[in-house]
Amino acid sequence: MKAYAFLKRLSQAFLHAIFPPKCLICSAYYYNSWQASGGSDASYSISDVTDPYFCESCRKGLTPIASPFCSRCGLPFVSREGDDHTCSECLLEKKYFRKARAFGVYDGSLMEAIHLLKYRKKSSLSRPLSALTRETFFQFWDVDGIDLLVSVPLHVKRLRERGFNQAHLLIARWAKQEGIPFDGLTLSRSRWTEPQTTLSRTERQKNIKGAFSLRHPEKIKGRKILIVDDVYTTGATVNECARVLIKAGAEFVDVLTLARGV
Ligand SMILES: [Zn+2]
Numbered sequence: 326m327k328a329y330a331f332l333k334r335l336s337q338a339f340l341h342a343i344f345p346p347k348c349l350i351c352s353a354y355y356y357n358s359w360q361a362s363g364g365s366d367a368s369y370s371i372s373d374v375t376d377p378y379f380c381e382s383c384r385k386g387l388t389p390i391a392s393p394f395c396s397r398c399g400l401p402f403v404s405r406e407g408d409d410h411t412c413s414e415c416l417l418e419k420k421y422f423r424k425a426r427a428f429g430v431y432d433g434s435l436m437e438a439i440h441l442l443k444y445r446k447k448s449s450l451s452r453p454l455s456a457l458t459r460e461t462f463f464q465f466w467d468v469d470g471i472d473l474l475v476s477v478p479l480h481v482k483r484l485r486e487r488g489f490n491q492a493h494l495l496i497a498r499w500a501k502q503e504g505i506p507f508d509g510l511t512l513s514r515s516r517w518t519e520p521q522t523t524l525s526r527t528e529r530q531k532n533i534k535g536a537f538s539l540r541h542p543e544k545i546k547g548r549k550i551l552i553v554d555d556v557y558t559t560g561a562t563v564n565e566c567a568r569v570l571i572k573a574g575a576e577f578v579d580v581l582t583l584a585r586g587v
């Protein structure tokens with residue numbers, strides 16, 4: 326190890342001992358072996374994203390989604406054997422998007438982190454959560470394969486209440502760095518919908534139908550579009566967004582979310 330790198334590691338380990346990091350999810354101070362060793366030299370991995378922000382116990386509460394999952398909607402299968410294939414729901418129900426992928430299962434510490442960001446406005450979480458979204462993007466797409474990132478819009482009333490669109494926080498930082506155009510305005514929520522959380526699957530589909538419209542449909546024609554949102558629950562919201570975008574002539578629509586309900 327070069328002298329400079331050694332000194333850097335030593336000083337980081339020293340600082341770490343005096344100022345241990347505080348977990349952004351549970352607020353516990355923790356010993357972070359990643360930071361104490363001065364970071365990893367190996368190629369980038371999920372732990373590079375999570376270790377500096379989340380304690381070990383919260384990290385263990387994350388469930389990254391891995392194959393086998395539905396090749397269409399990304400639903401992880403209970404059986405951990407076999408290849409990706411289309412789930413029974415996607416065989417029966419029309420999906421306007423080509424594929425949906427997510428970083429992790431919507432439970433445990435990922436659910437807690439998303440709630441803290443959305444409802445408690447803990448904006449420091451936008452950094453690790455957007456980094457996880459970025460990692461998931463590069464796992465399934467590349468910069469040349471997508472023309473435009475579109476966020477699921479909030480109704481203006483909801484936007485005023487919350488003060489921000491969480492989907493923007495998950496993409497704005499890295500989309501700009503990677504040079505992927507991001508459009509948070511063209512797709513808009515034209516109709517107020519009650520929160521979907523207590524609704525059944527069919528009720529959600531009914532509730533969301535006709536809720537979105539396009540301000541500039543010409544921006545969508547012939548484009549390869551990736552819709553980004555924080556959580557995929559039943560897929561009713563993103564499917565309705567995809568329907569509107571396909572109707573306006575999008576070449577295809579894919580979906581990326583941070584979390585996925587199972
Ligand atoms: Zn924690």
Ligand SMILES: [Zn+2]
Binds near residue numbers: 413
């Ligand atoms: Zn499916």
